Amino acid sequence: MYKILIIDDDKDICSSLSSFIRAAGYEVSMAYTLKESRNLIKNNEYDLVLLDLDLPDGSGLRELPNILETPSNPEVIIITGSDDINCAELAFKSGAWDYIQKPFGIHDVSLPIARALQYRQEKKIINTPLVLRQSGIIGSSSAINNCFKDVAFASATDASVLISGETGTGKELFARAIHHNSKRAKGNFCIIDCASLPETLAESILFGHEKGAFTGADGRKDGLVIQAEGGTLFLDEIGDLPPGIQKAFLRCLQEKKVMPIGGKKEVPVDFRLVAATNRDLKELVKDGLFREDLLYRISAITLKLPSLRERGQDIEEITLEKLHQLSSKYGIGTKGVSQDFFDILKLQKWTGNVRELINVIEYALAAAGEDPTLFPKHLPPEYRTAPLLEKSRNNKKSNDPVNKPLKHEASLSTLSEYREKTEKNYLLELLDRVNGDRREACRLSGVSQSRLYGLLKKHHIAGFTQSSSIA
């Protein structure tokens, strides 16, 4: 039997809703405050929560993420008197199933409740397959576990999936996991790396060609969309798909047919699309580099992979597992890992994410030679300076005029002097963080390259070298 919790300080609303819900055959509890709701949620597993946003002891919207993170992961329908559209949008972004405005009649909530419970019923049928754990993806953090749930959900459908995440977060591994846990697992998993796709050959590679279709077409060749028949087509770095091909590919997705180059007849296709990107496709749409209609078509399900920084608690597990794998693969004796080694790993920025971590582990393993335990001395030199940089950063912050309350200054600087000092300190901090990466500096600061160079020149700061210095 489904268990439903109503969180609303209006006792009349609670009463009429609970009567309806009981009559429908469900179990219902009521809470008039967030505090009461937390006690109930702690001791019960609810399938659905009807949540008012304006409660006497807090905002329902703020509480929403906590409710969704409880083990039973209930669906949540927001009930509120607010007609703020932003509020509704925030609620949906936070994971709410639906949003209902007061005043409402029972018929306004009965359908959303029924649909939410139907969705819950369908979700229950999907078990997280054990094989997900054997997909090469390592980690037990809540961030990665949420991704596993998303993979299980995506595997059970045929809808297109868009996986986003920074470089090195494992987008292809997750794409493979979706394929191997889907009903298409026996079909081919065909990869198109759009970043390495020569533009002149892209159409032929994707859609195939007939003999003589162009110079060099000495024979007929099936395109990858055909070779993915019954299986999965994985478009990696889809943001790099040449604009000229996007329209044809969209048509292929919509019509489920393709015309090979030089062909006379369209060929039906049957593949499931999984796409991946480390770029902001919405920005590319705004810049006219990616079709908006294609973006909607490829992102029926979206999966955002966490950066390694966001799942720092997985670093130890990944390190140990990779060491074990490398030792088995190359016939090297198992090595221990010192706590110092882990401590330094945890201080890194990991802009290259898991791939960077694996490269560093391989380096350390090679550097260790016959040593039975990995110590910081086995790490690449620039990684070993992380504790020193961290200490230096902390010292800077305590002397930083931005963080230092103005009232502690003996004499108050002019506003212009204060701005100049703050700007200079910001630039020094920025250069320190990006480690010489000009593009990253522009991205983090939100400032164009020419403007950034101008500012550096103004404050007599040397440009993009490993260590910033004052000229």
Added chain:
Amino acid sequence: MNIALYTGSKNKITGNRLLKKINSDLPGEKIETFNNMDDFKTKIYSFPRKIDVAVLELDDSQLSDLIQYRDALDDIEIILILPDQNKNTVSKGMSLYPRFLAYTDSDFDDVSAVLEKLSIKHKQESNPACRHNA
């Protein structure tokens, strides 16, 4: 970019043609060649090993053999050159997760174009953060 080129077909002409094409279109790239499967397997299992891209020209039996060692190739970008478009052969080839698939009857313009793009990509990714290959 470190390229490993395996040319396994009995017809040496194809292998020579492929090597000539890659050498001419990508001068300056480090290419290590193999025409013996045991030597190639020794390489992929050696530590430390430096292979960024593997161009594999395989016949059907070599493909079946190499699939058993798929795990050792997991961190290498593969360009696969197959003898024909037979569905079973292609399907086996896909299990190596190749970046690009070509066939022995190709002039290999496409192979060298893809290698060029991969070379650019590797150079872009080759920043201090990601450069630590053992």
